[in-house]
Amino acid sequence: MSTILGFDFGEVRIGVAMGSTELGIAHPLETIAFEENDKKFARIEALIREWQPSALVVGLPAYLNGQEHEISRLARKFANRLTGRFNLPVHLVDERLSSAGATQALNEVGVRGRKQKTxxxxxxAMQILQSYFDGVGVITE
Known part of the structure; x- marks a missing residue:
């Protein structure tokens, strides 16, 4: 059994989820909301020390037609930085509609409007990691 950390990359906030390969179930963990990259990566390093993951998963955003855009490029850059800094395998997962799915999931449990932001x-990130566990949208390059 090993732990995997999943990331929903954003320029302002990075969502983090965790799950174990034994159960194949992802759980939300936290949102990293620092402006400075050094602080973001310091928090990620602390999470990696705490959870000792065997791999990391990063959501790769794209337009609905699959075409990548600027945030896609930044998410790939983030994934490359994770690889370089932490020497762990990093897997990319197609994250189209993950934010919409997250909004719907939160609505279903009664968390609406501004309360959803946190x-x-x-x-x-949980949905991205769950897609990885389910083998859906994993990008092989």
Whole structure:
């Protein structure tokens, strides 16, 4: 059994989720909301020390037609930085509609409007990681 950390990358906030390969179930963990990259990566390093993951998963955003855009490029850059800094395998997962799915999931449990802001990114990360566990949308390059 090993732990995997999943990330929903954003320029302002990064959602984080965790799950174990044994159960194959992802759980929201936290939202990292620092402006400075050094602080973001310091928090990620602390999470990696705490959870000792065997791999990391990063959501790769794209337009509905699959075409990548600027945030896609930044998410790939983030994934490459994770690889370089932490020497762990990093897997990319198609994250189209993960934020919409996270919004719907939060609505279903009664978390609406502004109350969603603090949880939205980590629930999106959970959905990205769950897609990885389910073998859906994993990008092989």
């Amino acid at each position: 949880a939205l990114d980590q629930v999106a």
